[in-house]
Amino acid sequence: MSLRIIVVLAVLTGVTGSPGVMIRPEADPADMTAHPNSVPETVEDSEIYRQEVPVEEEAEEDVMATGELKPNHYQAQRAAKVVQHYLNTHYGSPFRLFGLHKVNSGNAEDVADSGRKYQLEISVQEIISNTTENCSAEVLFPRGEQQRSPKVQASCEELLKINSTAQEEALFQKYKTNQRLLSAQNLPDSYGHIEPDSEPLWHLGIVASSFVMLNESSENTLYNMAQVANITQLATENELLKFDCHILLHEMVSQEIVHWKLLFTWSPPEGVKVLQMEQLPHCQHHEKPPNTN
Template sequence: AAMELPPSHYPASRAAALAAGFVCYRRGSPGRGLALRAVRWASRQDIDDVGRKYHLELVLEDVLDQDTTVNCTAEVLYHLGNKNVAPDVQFTIEGELKNADEADNIFYNRIKSLEEELVAENIPDSHGKVSPEMEPVLLLARVAAGYVVWQNSTENTKFQFAQIKHVKQVKRSDKYLEFDYMILLHEMVSQEIVPWQMTVLWHPQRGVQVTQDSRQPKHASE
């Protein structure tokens, strides 16, 4: 039987952070980022020989326009004992997400027309500021980080995106944009700041692919 949990309960908030990261990965783009605003309801159920399933009702907000929110129901299944299998996440969004096609295409065309590959670091900066032209680069990192968080979460972790340490565009001969990111994730349970390298491909019609990612030693970000 499912047991209801207080929405602020640690396990509920961990499962919610994972679910929100997964939704951002599946539905986000350089023109649209989604973040967890609130957990409205949560329950947990032990499934014999399988694992633990969390049922969640979430409120997600648009990173660029925090007045825009959508409700989301999600299920997160953590597999028993096997740390190498990513949790199963299923979700349904109620209502419409803001259309990001125009913003995505503007960003795509701008990067494609650069004479030299984009290189940047420390986004947001130490004051929390992001320049408008770096906003899509940051949103793309958040989307890709959603994939990394999904693949590496357990019931005892809660990852949050903190910062792009550096990003470098990689030249390609096909239609995709490729970026090599070093990001910082804040693991809220251990309070560790974890550097993570990600190679990210993106095309407006094809979505985001993280082709390679690896956790880096602590000093890698310095």
């Protein structure tokens, strides 16, 4: 009898353990503050590079915090990245690009039926001149069944004083008077390299892509520009340059590579204006985006 009791106790102990407890490795918060143009290292057919998701994000993904936020918390990072796209759509050019450098502080609150509002103190970098400034920003993610782009206000006076007019005018005249229309592919290539003559086209692609990323952003997304698959200058009779562009975006949360086709114009007085944007069907065999760590 005593032997049977021992066996039963051993079985019960195995069944009534703690199956829900899982030990996970500590994640590096720096993963959420990558360079604004960082991309996955490789894409193997339909499988893409899986970036480790921070434990904090996995545990709290469905719980939107209010009040003060940790700067490295995923909510603050995603809202701050939207500010980067907003600045590029309004002020970006081939010689002026904005990237999120650091989140200093953040606060989130529910605003009645309007949505969720984030008050942010962030550091923004103008990448080409390597100039960094602390900026205040407000991001409102609208609430509703139909997704709408976030509303953004940002104050970055010093960065906006950077004057690139002369460079832009020179580039515009060069492109306007070229004997043949420009085109380029794979910016950057699989080694992260871009030919110097193609850098302005890459920068124009980044600015144009920010229109898509701003429009598609929500509290559940985090977009990075991955690659300009191809960009082609189109003939035009007015004082605008026109480009057809195929871009690859890296959605960091889902780890998807998303393809978009854009039609946009650029001139120094008007800036970049996106005329059409179309998401392309999911590809079964992805290109390998470059490694630009």
